[in-house]
Structure formats: C-alpha cells, structure tokens
Amino acid sequence: MKKSIIINIISWLGISLLLFFYLERQLAFHYFYIEQFRLFRFNQDYALQLFSHPGGISEYIASFLIQYFIHPHIGPLIMTCLFLCIGIGVQNIWRKLSPNLEMPLAYLMPGILLLLADMDFNHHLEGILAYASVVWILNLYIRIRSPFIRIPFMAIASWLLFYFAGPAFEAVILCAIFYEFYTKSSFKWYSLLLLPLGIFPACWWYQTGLGGEARIVFSPDAYFNPRLVLQPIIYYAWGALLLIFILACLCGKFKGFKKKWMTYTSPILQIILAGWFLHNETKTYNSPTLYLVKELDYYARTEQWDKLLSAPLRSDKNAMHACFQNLALAQKGILADKALSLKQVGADGLWIAWNRSTTASTLLSDVYYAMGNVALAQRMAFEGMISSEWTVNPRLLTRLVKTNLIYGNHAVAGKYISMLEDTHAYKEQAVALKRFLNNDEAIDKDPELGFKRRCIAKTDGLAQIEGVPYDLLQIIASNPECKTAFEYLGIFCLMNKDIIPFNQLIETYHNAKGLSPMPVSFQEAIILAHEGDTAAWTRLGVTPQVAERFRTFKQTVLQNRGSAALPNKLHTGFGNTYWYYYMFKK
Structure with missing residues (x-):
C-alpha cells in the first residue's frame, strides 16, 4: 500500500474520531431531541406511502436512521459517518480533477456546512443523504471516459436522483454541463440538453399539482420544514459543492508547490482552519438557550429528575426552566417542600402559557399528566402531535395510548398501539400496554393507569374551562x-x-x-x-x-x-x- 494512501486513511480516521467526540459533547441532546419528530415503522404500508413520491426513498432512509438516535452515541456516530461519506466523495472528485493540489478545506467544508444546517431541528436529514448521493454520482460521472456514455448516464441519473432525493438533481446537472464545456468535450453542446431533460420530471410533478410549491420541488427548501423560512446556510452548502467542483476543474493544471514543505504544511493549516470554523459557527447555529431546553426535555422524557435539577436552570427568569424544575420536584414528591426555596418566576412557572409549539405542548402534557389532569394531558399530547411537521411523535403517541386507556377508549388506544408495535424503540412498551386493551379490570389494578383513572372519577372531561x-x-x-x-x-x-x-x-x-x-x-x-x-x-x-x-x-x-x-x-x-x-x- 502506498504511503500516501496510508496517510489519507489515518487522516480521515483522526478527523472522524475528533468529530465524533465533538458532536457527542456539543450536540448529543440535539440528536435525542429530533428522534421524537418521526416514527419509522417496519411495515409495507409505510414504505409504499413514502416510495410513492419523489424524495420519499431518502425520507425513508433518514427516518430509519433517526429512529436509532434514541440510543446514546448513535446520533453523533451516524452524523460522523455521513460527514465521512461526503468528505471522501468530495476528495475523490477533487483528486480526479486536480491531482497535484491537496485541498482539505474543500473536502471538509460541505460536510461542515451541512452539520451546521442540521443543528436546526427543522432541517431534514434527507438533505444530507441527497448531498451524499450527488457527490458520488459526480464521482462516477467524471470517471466515464466516453461522452457518448457519460451524457446519457447523467440524464438517467438525474431522473433517478429526483425520485430518490428531490431537487438535488439540479446540482449534478449543472456540474455535468460545466465539466463538458471545461474539458472541451465533443458533446459539450449536447450536454445543454441535460437541463431540460433532467428538469422534466420535476416540471411534470409540479404542473400536476402533486409537488406543492415550486420552492419545494426545485430548491433546497425541500430539505427544511415547509412551514418556516429556510436558513441561508443550506443554500451555502449546496452552492459550496458547485463552487468546489468548478474550482477543482480550474486547478487541474496546477503543477504542485515548488517548496516541498508547503505540500504538508498547507493541508494541516487547512484542517485546523476547518475545525476552527466548525467550532466558531457552532456557537451561532447551536443556540445554548435552545440546547438547554433539549437537554431538559431529554431528562424529563427519561425521568432523570436529579440530573434535570442539577442543570444550569434560569428558573427565576425563564418560565419554561421553572416549569421543568417544578415538574422534577413534583415527580420526586417534594414540590411543596422544595419549590419555595429554589429560584422561581412565580406561579407562571408551575404550568407555562401554551404557545402551540411541540416543545411547550409536550412539557405541558407531562405536567398535566403528573398532576392527574388526564384530559389536558391528552389534549396537549394531541396538540403537540399536530404542531409537529410530520404530525407524529412516538413519545406523545404513548401518552395518547395511556390517556385513552384511562378513559376507556380502547379502539383509539388500539390504533395507536398498532403504530408503536411497528417501531424499533417503542415496540416493547406498546406490547406492555396492549394487555390493557378491553381489560378495564387490569387498568383499575395498575398502579399508574388505575391511579390516574381515579383522578377523573368525579370530573367532567377537564378542559381548563375555569382554569x-x-x-x-x-x-x-x-x-x-x-x-x-x-x-x-x-x-x-x-x-x-x-x-x-x-x-x-x-x-x-x-x-x-x-x-x-x-x-x-x-x-x-x-x-x-x-x-x-x-x-x-x-x-x-x-x-x-x-x-x-x-x-x-x-x-x-x-x-x-x-x-x-x-x-x-x-x-x-x-x-x-x-x-x-x-x-x-x-
């Protein structure tokens, strides 16, 4: 094995280890948090539902990966692997087009920009999968020597890419056209046909009304919550790929550094610069305030009340922090004894004002369920579901199962249980709850469900009518x-x-x-x-x-x-x- 190959392997291994530990330290709770917004199901209907529209395959794969984010370390590990996939792919493109110039900053920057974009939980992981697909299709494309084969390959690839990942097809088409003109291919003018040919499926999808807004069909907006305004960094990431491809072509005639020490010093400095850029921009895109809420949400979900209380809460200024704090005290059975000795914002920190967000709805559902207000816990769980982009949340689905069992709505509870049974992380819990279906006697004897059912014995569907x-x-x-x-x-x-x-x-x-x-x-x-x-x-x-x-x-x-x-x-x-x-x- 050549020395350069060994150095390359060691370099990528070192970068990957550093990135994994960095993501584990900076974003572990972010990955726990976004796991809640999807519900991957191992059944044929779910697969057919996604495969029936462009971009559905990448959404299927993304949801499959995200379901494992519930486990510690898996989120950072998967994101590191995706970063590695994109980085190596960009490096192979660069070395093919510009073999005499090492440019680690170019290899690393696309992945870094995507990691920064993904720090917003409204960004879709399928955007990163689409990016990786584009990178490796371009790798294949530039290695096909005959333009007679190369151009038809790209036409077919762009159609398949649109079906697999949505608007990512545009990036490969633009790069291919530039490549044909730059290499002065005999088919360069024919390559212009790639644009109308490649864009035809998207145009048809849009004209039929099936694709929704044009920005979702033709732009990276498809990889972000359509209800919100897209973050510019996603465009920077996709623009960086086009820029790097063009730059690699233009640097193809570079003959190398005259001084040998520059051959080693320049790549090292670029890697350091890339690491500094990632760390510096993480402070911008990973809001400490929002990240703390994700951490508190995780502790509440996993019932780690002592860790929640030891977190750096600003419970005298932030009502949500106070609400988490008081929920932890209540679950430990010490709310009355400890609440007044801790920092508080007042009564507003007992149950926060509802702002229709999934985070607030989930927290309120937890609070109301803890106090025995089954109706409001159910309502907030439902509101949290529909306010989510995918209108599904496994944690809130479990809450809906329990509240419907408490009320004796067995048919509804059974429907939700069947959804959870098809999942990886929630199947065991669903099976445990299934024994209560059409078995009110078992519910009444259960320490949790039976106790909550006794809380509604003399109520009339509590709905906060009088507060x-x-x-x-x-x-x-x-x-x-x-x-x-x-x-x-x-x-x-x-x-x-x-x-x-x-x-x-x-x-x-x-x-x-x-x-x-x-x-x-x-x-x-x-x-x-x-x-x-x-x-x-x-x-x-x-x-x-x-x-x-x-x-x-x-x-x-x-x-x-x-x-x-x-x-x-x-x-x-x-x-x-x-x-x-x-x-x-x-």
Whole structure:
C-alpha cells in the first residue's frame, strides 16, 4: 500500500474520531431531541406511502436512521459517518480533477456546512443523504471516459436522483454541463440538453399539482420544514459543492508547490482552519438557550429528575426552566417542600402559557399528566402531535395510548398501539400496554393507569374551562390520594399569596392521604392563616418543630422591627421558609 494512501486513511480516521467526540459533547441532546419528530415503522404500508413520491426513498432512509438516535452515541456516530461519506466523495472528485493540489478545506467544508444546517431541528436529514448521493454520482460521472456514455448516464441519473432525493438533481446537472464545456468535450453542446431533460420530471410533478410549491420541488427548501423560512446556510452548502467542483476543474493544471514543505504544511493549516470554523459557527447555529431546553426535555422524557435539577436552570427568569424544575420536584414528591426555596418566576412557572409549539405542548402534557389532569394531558399530547411537521411523535403517541386507556377508549388506544408495535424503540412498551386493551379490570389494578383513572372519577372531561386550579380541585375531590394535585394547587396558592383559598383547601382535606405527611411549607402557611389559634395548628397538621421555629422567626422579627437589616438577618435562618417568602419575595 502506498504511503500516501496510508496517510489519507489515518487522516480521515483522526478527523472522524475528533468529530465524533465533538458532536457527542456539543450536540448529543440535539440528536435525542429530533428522534421524537418521526416514527419509522417496519411495515409495507409505510414504505409504499413514502416510495410513492419523489424524495420519499431518502425520507425513508433518514427516518430509519433517526429512529436509532434514541440510543446514546448513535446520533453523533451516524452524523460522523455521513460527514465521512461526503468528505471522501468530495476528495475523490477533487483528486480526479486536480491531482497535484491537496485541498482539505474543500473536502471538509460541505460536510461542515451541512452539520451546521442540521443543528436546526427543522432541517431534514434527507438533505444530507441527497448531498451524499450527488457527490458520488459526480464521482462516477467524471470517471466515464466516453461522452457518448457519460451524457446519457447523467440524464438517467438525474431522473433517478429526483425520485430518490428531490431537487438535488439540479446540482449534478449543472456540474455535468460545466465539466463538458471545461474539458472541451465533443458533446459539450449536447450536454445543454441535460437541463431540460433532467428538469422534466420535476416540471411534470409540479404542473400536476402533486409537488406543492415550486420552492419545494426545485430548491433546497425541500430539505427544511415547509412551514418556516429556510436558513441561508443550506443554500451555502449546496452552492459550496458547485463552487468546489468548478474550482477543482480550474486547478487541474496546477503543477504542485515548488517548496516541498508547503505540500504538508498547507493541508494541516487547512484542517485546523476547518475545525476552527466548525467550532466558531457552532456557537451561532447551536443556540445554548435552545440546547438547554433539549437537554431538559431529554431528562424529563427519561425521568432523570436529579440530573434535570442539577442543570444550569434560569428558573427565576425563564418560565419554561421553572416549569421543568417544578415538574422534577413534583415527580420526586417534594414540590411543596422544595419549590419555595429554589429560584422561581412565580406561579407562571408551575404550568407555562401554551404557545402551540411541540416543545411547550409536550412539557405541558407531562405536567398535566403528573398532576392527574388526564384530559389536558391528552389534549396537549394531541396538540403537540399536530404542531409537529410530520404530525407524529412516538413519545406523545404513548401518552395518547395511556390517556385513552384511562378513559376507556380502547379502539383509539388500539390504533395507536398498532403504530408503536411497528417501531424499533417503542415496540416493547406498546406490547406492555396492549394487555390493557378491553381489560378495564387490569387498568383499575395498575398502579399508574388505575391511579390516574381515579383522578377523573368525579370530573367532567377537564378542559381548563375555569382554569387549571379549578381542575385540580376536581381531581382532588375525585382522588384525595393524589399528592401531586395537592402540591400543585397548594404551591399555586402560596406563590400568589392567596392564603384564604389555601386555608379552605386545608380545612377541607387536611386528613386526606395526599396531604400525609403535611408538607412543611403548607404547615408554615397554616400558621400564617391561624397565627393566633395554636389549637388550629395541631388540628391541621403543624408539627411541634415547625411551631417552635415560627416562634423563633417571630421573635427575630419583633426584635429587629424597623431595621433595614431585617431581611438579611431572617434570610440566614429562615430564607427557605414560606414566612420569608410571604414577607420579602414578590
């Protein structure tokens, strides 16, 4: 094996390892996140549905790959392999057209631009597959010596490429025409026929009305969410391929560097420059704020509540962060005890305002399901599904299965289960849920489904008609064992400093199982509501320890009345109490 080949293999291996670890560090949660937006199914109907339209094959392959992003390390590994495929393909084109000049920056830049474009979850992975297809078709094309064979090959390839990947066919046609004129082929003028011939299937598809908007049929817009404005970087990536192909042709007569040291120094500097460009632009295209939401979403989906709480939350300024934080506390059963001692934006951080996005809908579905509001959990799951580009989400489908089982809608639940059964990652869960179909007795006995069903026993299809707090009252009336409902409603009252409705709740349900043991913050609020009635403290569940602490708190207040240092003195020993919250926090 030649020395140059060994060096090339080692170089690509080194670049691939560095890229994999970089993507693992910078984008692992991004790949976990985008897995939720598709549902690859191992059945014939799904395949035929996609194969029936241009670009469907690449969408099928992309969805097949994305389903494995649910597993750690697989997303970065697949993206590294695709980068390697494109990079080696561009290198082979360059070396064929310009054998005396090494240009690693040209080999790496298309893949880097595509990686940056893919940092937006609205970008389609099939765009990267289409790009790789174009690169390797061009590799075949420039290796066919006879123009008599070369041009018909490109005509056929452009048709097949349109069916496989959509508008990517235009790039190979433009490169082919330039190549024929640059090499002064005897068929160069005939090569111009490639343009009308290659574009004919797309024109027919568009004229029949089957292809939708022209921008989807004829431009890279096809590889981005059609509801949104395309990011310019996708055009940069496709333009870079045309530019590199033209540049390779123009550099074909280059005879090499006169000084030998430049032969090795120039490629190394270019690789370093490419790495710097990727890292620098990652800061732009991988928004830290949005990436943190993806991380929190992953922890919520996998129920890693401790990791969620240890994340760098800005829960005093960001309602979504606060909502994730409070969901984690609720799932750990410590919302009432810990919420007021952590940074908060107020009651808005208990359940965020719905903005119709998939992320918000998913989070709200999780929150409502946790508090026992099955109807709103179901609604938000459905809204999250339809707001997604592919109107499907395996995580939310699972939620819809559970909510429909709880309501006894077995036919609907069975339909969703059948979809999940055809998947890789959710099949086991679907099979486990299938045993509840048409088996209400099993549902009633199940710790999760049965418990949630008891939460709707005295409700009338909760739909936030009178607000979430009213819904929580109905849930508590239906299932006084639902601790999470008590905690959400109680903390809502305390954050708003609504002591009267809070006291009414406690007076009615202080003996309920869901309030046993009585959360400390609730005990502190009980003392505020009945400050002069110590008998009520004992009756409503205040412990001697909390009562004694209040006496110390009150003594400190009286001793420092009128002092500007009072907040600081109280914060030292009572900063985590509701008394401090009530007096000093807005």
